[in-house]
Amino acid sequence: MKVTKQRKIRVGVLGATGTVGQRFVEALVEHPWFDLAVLTASSASAGRSYGEACRWQLSADIPSPVVDAVVQPTEPDVDCEIVFSALPGDRAGPVEEAFAAAGYGVFSNASAHRQDPDVPLLIPEVNPDHLGLIRTQRAQRGWTRGFIATNPNCSAAMLTMALAPLHAVFGLKSVLVTTMQGLSGAGYPGVPSLDALDNVIPFIGGEEEKLSSEPRKMLGQLNEGKIDLADFLISAHCNRVPAREGHLETVSVALLRPATPQQAIEAWQTWRPLPQELGLPSAPHPPIVVRPEPDRPQTRVDRQAGRGMAVSVGRVRPCEVADIKFVLLGHNTIRGAAGASVLNAELMVAQGLVGISESASQRISE
Amino acid sequence: MKVTKQRKIRVGVLGATGTVGQRFVEALVEHPWFDLAVLTASSASAGRSYGEACRWQLSADIPSPVVDAVVQPTEPDVDCEIVFSALPGDRAGPVEEAFAAAGYGVFSNASAHRQDPDVPLLIPEVNPDHLGLIRTQRAQRGWTRGFIATNPNCSAAMLTMALAPLHAVFGLKSVLVTTMQGLSGAGYPGVPSLDALDNVIPFIGGEEEKLSSEPRKMLGQLNEGKIDLADFLISAHCNRVPAREGHLETVSVALLRPATPQQAIEAWQTWRPLPQELGLPSAPHPPIVVRPEPDRPQTRVDRQAGRGMAVSVGRVRPCEVADIKFVLLGHNTIRGAAGASVLNAELMVAQGLVGISESASQRISE
Amino acid sequence: MKVTKQRKIRVGVLGATGTVGQRFVEALVEHPWFDLAVLTASSASAGRSYGEACRWQLSADIPSPVVDAVVQPTEPDVDCEIVFSALPGDRAGPVEEAFAAAGYGVFSNASAHRQDPDVPLLIPEVNPDHLGLIRTQRAQRGWTRGFIATNPNCSAAMLTMALAPLHAVFGLKSVLVTTMQGLSGAGYPGVPSLDALDNVIPFIGGEEEKLSSEPRKMLGQLNEGKIDLADFLISAHCNRVPAREGHLETVSVALLRPATPQQAIEAWQTWRPLPQELGLPSAPHPPIVVRPEPDRPQTRVDRQAGRGMAVSVGRVRPCEVADIKFVLLGHNTIRGAAGASVLNAELMVAQGLVGISESASQRISE
């Protein structure tokens, strides 16, 4: 797949200075299909250069292509086709609607619209067909060109990746999950160091609710313009641990059709989702890395697998209470946030669902 | 309860220089009933002062009463009645037997004999009646005065404390537990800092097996000199996290007779175990601290509850998959190791089961 | 020295809910001479119980004597004689003056008045005679009973403790110091965990200036109601490190009269300051702990020396550039903050300088 430089799609990042916003910038600054043309932030930062407005966390220096970019206010009059939203959950709702109404394609990492019945909650490997909701969305909301597509909560993203092949092959009955979530999930300044160091905090506001509900929507069926939730139970215990990035999860799963650990591993290893078939730029190969070691995946060691887009799974074994149990790990601000949104956009581009003056399918040639 | 100084019982610590050994010394150096008279270590350390042989971790200075004590080899000819064993699991087995055969009361933190059918695996709050096994033990092994009593694995200790009142009141069907265990549980030098910092390791050798089996023995019934295991299932996921001390556990429990979170809290708060009734010196009041805050217990904040002997419980709520779920926390090297053993010894002293020239019941006066 | 309960002096803590405020509460809640009668905080917290208003950091539970105390606004009409100020530096100045003008003895941990020429900057071991400034202060400000006495910046407190005996015996020419300061020094929420973990930050706002100037005032001479600064140079490099509490400092000192490391050690070990002679309740014995080990003092291991009030010194050796070099450590929120202020108050009580209806010397009997 080849996209010539002059045909790159102009994109923007809403809320570009925060922890997730920076991950969007990192993912887009040299993207083969997208031209990062717009960075927005709160009015306090608007008008300043990105270099001044942003306390860059990811490396010694802000990437040079954006260091002098002028930060714009978060208003739906920016010069681009697609916006990626790293806005905080409590502000994202109406702002994202305004952008969609103004004709932008909105790819949101915020939770505001995830549970709207007409908004796809999307993992390209898991439920690409849920993009069908966008037709309903536009019809119901009176939008012609704009739309909102969301990616899930970070912990739910990696869990759903691991569950999808099991759900397809064996059927899920119930899932009991305990998360050990890295500090970057709380944003910046986020968790005070006096609370983080030498401690575990067994609570993250709203997290367990998202983790109990989002996978059921993503693994649900699209029927006549709406999603029937998948019929299984999820119970979550969410914890903050003093690791910088990476969410580790222990999972016990009861299945409709019994499976051995080896059969589960085969389900993961033979999984061939659409983004990998399409060769989307951000799609990891393989999407799920099955670790054979007795003590892996580990947060620090494995979080960069597949450039942060793969989910690592290990310690697959029978569960004394459910059927099988295992450990999974993913990068919370890449697969769990910015990278997820970018992959969503790549999927829609590849399927000709995003574009303005010419069809996106023309834009992309093999 | 009052024990005059001249009647203190002479005790020793086997393997006194390690992480758990130091906790034994800390617990015993000013104990009201025990006189810490013997410290043993490997032959490399024997003959040196404790101050020289031990890399003390717990405070700036080794307690002055033991700094000049001469470390003795771990041989069953030391001058005391009771020994506390902090020996490593792979060496503890025959050494503890030799001490018991020589007439010592052995209180062991090692796993070697925990599953022996004639050895009590004891938590004084939970199964004090299991001391009845000592009669069987002596009969079968031909020991007249010596014996072995063990305390459980650290993670199992706190879990079983929290489960005991639920088991008594509602009956347990199954338990799904994920642990987040502090670094001191691996001893010294233990976990390399390059593995610990900014990481979670989802594996601890042998831990899940212990956690799946020990609670069932402790919550079992003593019948005609043997224990019938309690009839419920436990599945464990054990993880090492970068906290210094304290093991946090998330627990989902299915019950025989349904209970609300509030009923579970009442079961914990109305629990009146024997050590608290007897006023044993190391018994915490209350044995289980129920935290009302939404984000507690936390490892660093709550591990010292009850001077490290209490178990803190919080976030009690309905479980979508089982019946109720909650978080618990305990201090792994105090309630989970040295403090547990010392409390075992206090129980036997209070019940007149330990003593030499005169009955222990005489030794202890109200 | 004995103070009967009915004669305890009523004291208050201004800004009682913060990191240093909590250390004041901890130090005062069971103090033999003081009755902790007043807790103040910002108007947002006033009227609530201390248990509700304060996010207690120091142990599982807020000390029971204060948990239900009603927090008062920080106004100079509280019912006590002495107030300890844990107010932030930018607000402390006028508030402390208002309290002093209203007749309260103000013991301040804030930097606002430290460099006022008529305000003593006090370490009871180092410059108790500087209390003579209070006469000047009252005369100049028209205060009859109230006053302000300050304790130094945390890093300066421990450095000055270690320098004082060297200054007295050998004379100081220059001091080059690098600090490695724990996170609690920044208060709560303070340093974000994303900045703290796996990092060193080589900058702490205002710290190097304080560290360069405060020791020279404390080691200066009181002459006719004013302080002549000590005549030596200090250069400081201040760094934030991911340790919870404790400030470690490496120090190279040039002396007027050359000394060997052994002579410096003797100067520390033979130092007999006034608080220790008077037996003040918070005075550590010894005030300076000289560690003989090659790798001590260490932050975590030694910060509690002397219940956080001692300064530990080690690795005393010749310096290739100056004369001698060494490492020192102190507890930043105890000796470096709340404990320092409490010791100041104890000194003034013991010297009969604080009291209302009867002389403080009567109040205190041997």
Next chain:
Amino acid sequence: MKVTKQRKIRVGVLGATGTVGQRFVEALVEHPWFDLAVLTASSASAGRSYGEACRWQLSADIPSPVVDAVVQPTEPDVDCEIVFSALPGDRAGPVEEAFAAAGYGVFSNASAHRQDPDVPLLIPEVNPDHLGLIRTQRAQRGWTRGFIATNPNCSAAMLTMALAPLHAVFGLKSVLVTTMQGLSGAGYPGVPSLDALDNVIPFIGGEEEKLSSEPRKMLGQLNEGKIDLADFLISAHCNRVPAREGHLETVSVALLRPATPQQAIEAWQTWRPLPQELGLPSAPHPPIVVRPEPDRPQTRVDRQAGRGMAVSVGRVRPCEVADIKFVLLGHNTIRGAAGASVLNAELMVAQGLVGISESASQRISE
């Protein structure tokens, strides 16, 4: 500069499984001039695949080109021209000599031969002319083709980089340095986590001695086949801090000819060393990054500057005791170890000093 693939020089790594050995593998596995053909380790690992023998720390997976490579014993009969030595200091001495005697070019990170009068202690940016010692070395030791070239101690490497332009322009009189060194400097398993977490250890065995002597050799003059040490004093305080990688150093410098901070900055920014002029593959551009922010460089944020090969300098300001003071940071296992050795080899290749059948100058074409 272009090197065709068939002309790559075969190289090996001695001690390839340790912390520094892994950094060598990382630096060499896709190197444009070198073909990583040999990996050696202790006899316990020899014969196993590198994937089995090595506990890889740097990413999720061992680089695929070496995962199946068979580890060889560390004997001077391996099939390559150059060996990089990551051997531990106590074993490196005779082994490296044996390799050099057998004709290999030995680039060593070990300290064993650094102070040999006929062995260059090399930083290509600082003292490339010291390679002239190799002629002396061969003559004295009777080696015809082999040789030993060493890189400095990690802390000395970055300090000397920063000092070199100051020495050249202003002349050095004395240097007082305090280091805050990351954990990886101690190798694996290295520092136990119980010693590292929430702590600073003010001692690293042998480090202060190296830091006081090595810069004087590197900044010395080559005269008639031997080095005259540079004539200035260094005093070092070395500390271990709980950061993963990166050594931060605070430095106070007295100069022969006074300089302002701005003049020092200009000396760094106008420095044009040989490796950058030659375009050596591992040479960073610029070699010294001057940070303008008030709180930089920081360990985590800046250690990867120049792919770990640059030294970052900041907070340049007048020193109250010396002339100027500043902070510097470098990556200890890249610029301070493996990367340094690889750059040494690149320099010798570029200068035609390494090669076998044809001259290296032929081998390398612009």
